[in-house]
Amino acid sequence: MQWNKLEDEACSMARTIAVIGDRWTLLILRDCFLRVRRFEDFQQRLGITRPILADRLRKLVAKFVLAKVPYQERPVRYEYRLTPKGLDLYPVVMSIVHWGDVHMSDRKGRPLLHRHELCGKDFDPVLVCSECGEPLVPRQVHVHPGPGAGSPRHVPLGMDVPVPRQPARKRA
Amino acid sequence: MQWNKLEDEACSMARTIAVIGDRWTLLILRDCFLRVRRFEDFQQRLGITRPILADRLRKLVAKFVLAKVPYQERPVRYEYRLTPKGLDLYPVVMSIVHWGDVHMSDRKGRPLLHRHELCGKDFDPVLVCSECGEPLVPRQVHVHPGPGAGSPRHVPLGMDVPVPRQPARKRA
């Protein structure tokens, strides 16, 4: 499957991956949330090569995740800023960081702690239900097709199928 | 930067990306949460080629995200199951799917809806603070170095730096 095909899948995960499912893109976005905005800064902080960086920034702008806005005239220079669409990726980025904190830290512990300005405490991010506020666990989530459902070659995430497979298995 | 170097960064995001930051790996994990467990099923559902699938499964097992357990003897056949470490990726997967639902759906709407068994309603996932329960927004989160902090070549996510750059800029 090529990158472009991913976008056409009737699966939100595939479509998202078509935008951010690239090693560099996620690191660039992390830096965006750190208020890094300029080509040179990205390049130096990430150690990414210039052609790749230029390509990823271009793609993110084309997908309206970043916006290219001039910060000075004469020589016109641009900086890359998160759009509202880009800002909405915060949960994705935070979830990834948190998983790394919990599961990929070495003996010394996690490299950094997050403090919530509202309550003043160090916290972990928790994913909850928008309706009842309870934490989400995989087993309590069922999925049913929505208006944009296509032929489910990819049965979408959480779909409670008994694993689609050839009906009966002879051997246990 | 090569893949392996990512793991050594003192950044939880980089370390997580070293595990799951691959287009196929995330799709495989999505299917895992759908209770897909067998090589053939992954292959057919994803349209992934066999060598790549074998490679990704091997890596996920090596990283303890999946476990390879026999489900029958004589011919020994294995299935791949999420470990607790793997199950903890649920927020990552859900956040990605939700972003796709919101921002990548076509006119017809999102391909699927999620229903929460506990409250019986269709919901969106929301990322909240574990301490006060309020939704997290980027601007209200500050970060300070934790015990595992290294030299911050990558200043970690959310770090509230005024963008590290060469002190004074000659041109405005």
Next chain:
DNA sequence: CGCACTGCGTTCGAATACAAAACCTGCCTG
């Protein structure tokens, strides 16, 4: 003027990852 510098990229072969298809193994079934 003329030369260097800064910010932001592009162009170029070499290395890598990937796709498509065929092949192999161990066991079972007809």
Next chain:
DNA sequence: CAGGCAGGTTTTGTATTCGAACGCAGTGCG
């Protein structure tokens, strides 16, 4: 014994990605 099935590996060609170097505009400095 032919064929099938689950779960891979091998082989071969193509698309991506990479690192190093170059291009280029607009100053700034002597």
